[in-house]
Amino acid sequence: MFSPHGPSLRELCVQALSSVERGYDLLAPKFDHTPFRTPAGILDATVHTLSGPALSGPAPSGPAPFGSGLDVCCGTGAGMTVLRRLCRGPVTGVDFSAGMLAQAREAHPDATWVRADARALPFADGFDLAVTFGALGHFLPGERPALFAGVHRALRPGGLFVIGLGTPAPVSSVWYWATLGFDVAMRVRNAVWRPPFVMYYRTTPLAALSEDLAAAGFLVRIVTATPSEGAGGLLILARKPGPAA
Known part of the structure; x- marks a missing residue:
């Protein structure tokens, strides 16, 4: 399904009837051959925008304006293409699926990979840039405060x-x-089947995300991601107050 190298309809059905973690463990070897992977256009637009004037406050000069980077809910590591281009220091990916992390580790062996629940991240004051792509639908609105x-x-x-x-x-x-x-x-599936598989596209309106980020202590801006070519999107820029490194 999707491509000759992608999952079959049967494999997708098995995944959908599993938990989120188990489902992604099963899908991981073929995930990059599905439309679920973050489009390259959004990744490119993120780099292009963050390398320009969209950054609030003074931005360091040079091709890598940030120090260390963190990809939250990294999956197979698509966000690493963003961190590699924007960070001059070490980069880390965190996810709770061992299968997805195995694929990410194979694709980016020189990055650091951590298995953890994003609602209880095991880090403190360690990163200058954090990114996440395509993962917020896996968190119910009541779970976002812990994530943020x-x-x-x-x-x-x-x-x-x-x-x-x-x-x-x-x-x-x-x-x-x-x-x-x-x-x-x-x-409907989650009302009649256990374990639940949390994946909702329409639980992350911009206003609600902005309010939750502000409540977590961030200064929030929403900008249009401007690609060097192809399609772009929107970026929520949430700044932790304080002088940038």
Whole structure:
């Protein structure tokens, strides 16, 4: 399904009837051959934007404006392409799926990989930049405060947390109704089947995310991600107060 190297329909059904962790362990070897992987256009647009004037406050000069970097809910490591281009120091990925981390480690052997629940991140004041792509739908609204508090704690004063988002689909688009239908189907599935598989596209409106980030102590901006080529999206820039390193 999706491509000759992607998962079959049967494999996707088995994944969907598993827990989130077990489902991604099963999907991991073929994940990069599915549409679930963060599009290269969003990754490129993130780098292009963060290398320019969208940064609040004075930005260090040079091709790598940040020190150390953290990819939150890293999956197979797509976000590492962003951290590698923006960070001059060590980079780390964290995820709770051992299968996804194994794929990430194989693709980026010189990065540090940590298995942990993103709602209880085991870091403190260690990073200048944190990013996450395509993962917020796995967290119920009530779980976001713990997630954002952990990222805030992981960043040094002045550090930046970047959430990459696609461009919101208009009500008239097929994608809008497809994501709505997907969320309804997942809610029905979780009402009748255990363990639950939390993945909702429509539980992360910008206003709610901004409020939760502000409550965690971040200074929040929303900017348009400007790609060097291809499609872009939106970026939430959440700055931990303090002088940047």
